[in-house]
Amino acid sequence: MNRRELIRSALQSAAGAAMVPAAALGEASAHEGLSDAPKTAVPSSGAPSGLMGSEAEAGYFSESALQQALGTARLERPKVEVVAFNFPSWHASPYMEEHFGKGWTEYDTLRNARPLFPGHTMPHYPLWGYYDESDPAWAAREVDLAATYGVDAWMVDWYWHDGLQFYHEQLERGLLKADNRDKLKFAIMWANHDWKNVYPARSPQDSALLLAQKHSIKDFEAVCDYCAEHYFSQPNYLKFDDAHVFGIFDAGRVLHEMGGADGMKQALDALRARAAKLGFALHLQECNGWRHDGGLRALGFDSTVVYGTMGWSYGSKPPGSRIPYGVAAREALESWAKERGSVDVPFHPTCSVGWDDSPRFGERACVAINRSPDQFERLVRAARHFAAGQKGRKFVYVGAWNEWTEDGVLLPDTIWGYSYLESLRRATRD
Numbered sequence: 001m002n003r004r005e006l007i008r009s010a011l012q013s014a015a016g017a018a019m020v021p022a023a024a025l026g027e028a029s030a031h032e033g034l035s036d037a038p039k040t041a042v043p044s045s046g047a048p049s050g051l052m053g054s055e056a057e058a059g060y061f062s063e064s065a066l067q068q069a070l071g072t073a074r075l076e077r078p079k080v081e082v083v084a085f086n087f088p089s090w091h092a093s094p095y096m097e098e099h100f101g102k103g104w105t106e107y108d109t110l111r112n113a114r115p116l117f118p119g120h121t122m123p124h125y126p127l128w129g130y131y132d133e134s135d136p137a138w139a140a141r142e143v144d145l146a147a148t149y150g151v152d153a154w155m156v157d158w159y160w161h162d163g164l165q166f167y168h169e170q171l172e173r174g175l176l177k178a179d180n181r182d183k184l185k186f187a188i189m190w191a192n193h194d195w196k197n198v199y200p201a202r203s204p205q206d207s208a209l210l211l212a213q214k215h216s217i218k219d220f221e222a223v224c225d226y227c228a229e230h231y232f233s234q235p236n237y238l239k240f241d242d243a244h245v246f247g248i249f250d251a252g253r254v255l256h257e258m259g260g261a262d263g264m265k266q267a268l269d270a271l272r273a274r275a276a277k278l279g280f281a282l283h284l285q286e287c288n289g290w291r292h293d294g295g296l297r298a299l300g301f302d303s304t305v306v307y308g309t310m311g312w313s314y315g316s317k318p319p320g321s322r323i324p325y326g327v328a329a330r331e332a333l334e335s336w337a338k339e340r341g342s343v344d345v346p347f348h349p350t351c352s353v354g355w356d357d358s359p360r361f362g363e364r365a366c367v368a369i370n371r372s373p374d375q376f377e378r379l380v381r382a383a384r385h386f387a388a389g390q391k392g393r394k395f396v397y398v399g400a401w402n403e404w405t406e407d408g409v410l411l412p413d414t415i416w417g418y419s420y421l422e423s424l425r426r427a428t429r430d
Contacts, residue, residue: 059324088170189247268300356407
């Protein structure tokens with residue numbers, strides 16, 4: 001999914017979210033080299049400066065960096081529930097086939113990707129090979145994997161454009177038909193953004209529009225009707241305090257198209273009322289770090305997360321940036337504290353596996369260089385520590401289960417194997 005455009009303005013307006021303090025990096029000169037990057041990055045075929053040497057070392061999220069960022073060596077270890085975002089574009093879906101040909105999936109974009117510089121490990125390919133996630137047998141294999149390694153639920157990206165749907169086959173033909181589905185909860189995140197042709201494209205801004213997103217109260221009610229019939233009634237649907245979790249990705253889009261805060265509240269109230277009429281309580285979750293001066297609760301939201309915490313990689317940095325994963329990890333920790341202090345609903349942290357959308361945007365892609373399982377494990381441990389301050393059930397989100405063309409993947413791949421899954425289990429289950 002292309003999310004850079006949607007959060008660019010939010011990132012630019014967020015005070016203090018630009019870069020981590022020099023003290024957190026521990027080496028001022030290296031940090032200055034990172035933060036003073038030119039406004040327009042110039043892609044190069046050579047290895048990025050932060051790939052190795054002092055800059056790479058300063059940008060690494062080591063154990064000492066973790067403790068320094070948190071201000072303690074004694075991390076809390078509460079019981080947490082892990083929710084992984086799931087992007088289901090890895091099966092043939094009729095709408096996409098109409099545009100790109102019979103049998104097309106985003107695996108085709110991954111197959112055509114190439115490394116951009118020496119030391120660039122992208123693309124990562126599925127260790128299992130290219131499989132059909134809408135096949136219940138393959139879905140069952142994914143469920144077993146998730147349950148084994150500590151994933152409690154999937155937050156599934158769900159596409160609905162005035163009743164036109166795509167990618168829902170993974171859920172309806174795969175997960176919900178798997179014979180072991182009871183091992184894993186799921187929830188819906190309405191990915192309510194425009195759909196663009198990024199297979200590939202020069203940049204998100206230059207991508208051709210395939211399908212625009214429009215909102216109305218009538219459509220919100222239709223969404224609720226469909227979800228109640230197909231999803232809310234499922235025994236393994238994820239609930240918070242007996243309310244069905246329903247995520248909305250682009251709340252700002254709803255606000256704009258519904259004519260402001262009053263219109264947005266009416267839409268969310270209509271969604272909630274429709275669900276209640278059908279016998280379901282809803283827990284509405286904002287999923288993109290969008291904020292409103294009047295607060296989220298007054299609009300109708302019950303909690304908030306950020307789909308990809310590492311916003312620097314797709315919003316605030318120049319195209320073609322190559323920045324160490326550890327820089328983003330420190331920024332993530334800073335953002336969690338900032339988010340929790342700025343919202344009037346519970347905020348749950350999200351741990352990003354990585355970021356690299358070069359299969360879609362080539363040289364102009366932003367790349368999290370030097371990502372590794374040990375750094376991800378520290379980030380998850382930090383999120384668990386952070387979750388200790390949350391009242392009630394404690395959740396840690398992961399971005400993502402299967403974002404192959406954005407390099408956010410927990411599934412076994414040909415570079416890291418099962419290492420990220422093992423890191424997740426160690427970080428959340430000890």
